[in-house]
Amino acid sequence: MNRVVLLTGGTSGIGLAAARLFLQAGSTVALAGRSAARGEAALASLGELALDGRAAFFAADLRRADEARRLVGAVCERFSRLDVLVNSAGIYLERALEDLTEEEFEDVMDTNVKGAFFTTQAALAPLKASRGSIVNLSSDAGIHGNFLCTAYCASKGAVTLFTKSLALELAPFGVRVNCVCPGDVATPMTEAQLQDAPDREEALRQMSGVYPLGRIARAEEVADIIFFLASDAASFVTGAAWSVDGGLTA
Secondary structure, three states: OOOEEEEEOOOOHHHHHHHHHHHHOOOEEEEEEOOHHHHHHHHHHHHHHHOOOOEEEEEOOOOOHHHHHHHHHHHHHHHOOOOEEEEOOOOOOOEOHHHOOHHHHHHHHHHHHHHHHHHHHHHHHHHHHHOOEEEEEOOHHHOOOOOOEHHHHHHHHHHHHHHHHHHHHHHHHOOEEEEEEEOOEEOHHHHHHHHHOOOHHHHHHHHHHOOOOOOOEEHHHHHHHHHHHHOHHHOOOOOOEEEEOOOOOO
C-alpha cells in the first residue's frame, strides 16, 4: 500500500497505532499535532519504520484554517502528493451541561469538529487528484448519548454526519469518506480518566462491564479498521460509520 498518508493526532493512541500500520504496509506517513516534543517522541517510538524519510512530523494547530492550509501545503511539498487523510485528533470532556463553560465547549468543538473540517477542506484538491480516501475518528458518542457528555457527544455527532454528507459530495470525484466509531480504548486519554478515579481498577472494571465482549478495545483494533477503510479492500465503502465498540451499540 504505497500511499502518502496524513494523520492528525498521530502522536499517540489510535493515531500512532494507525501510523505504525500504514508504515508497515509501505506507505509514507505525515504525523501532525500541536506539540513538537510529542511529535519527535512519536517518531522515535516508530523506530526503524520511520527511517529513510518515510515518516515525518509537522507541527500545526488545526483549530485554525490557515494552519490547516499550511500543513497540507507542507505535506504535499515534501511528499509530492496526498492519498489518505486520517482525522484522528480529538479531546474528551465529561461535564454536566450546567457546569460547562463557554471556553470548555469551544475547546471541544474547535479540536474535534473544526480540526477535521479545516484539514479536510485544505486537503480536497490533492485528494481529488489522487482519488484518495478520508477516514475520520468519531466515537460511539457520535451515535448515541453518553451521560455527562453533551459537548463531546455534540462534537462527535457532528463528525459522523460531516462524514456522511461529505461522502455524497466527494463521490463524483472518486474520493471515499468514512468514519470509525470506537467505544472506550486503552489509550493515554482513557488512562487519564482512570487515574482520576478513586480506585483505578474498579473504574476499569466498570468501564469494561458495559461492553458485551467484556473489555475495552486496544488501539491497534481500531487502527485495523482505519487501515481497512483507507485501503483498496474497502473500495466500495463510503459514507459508513463503522462501530468498533465490542457490541455496545448493537
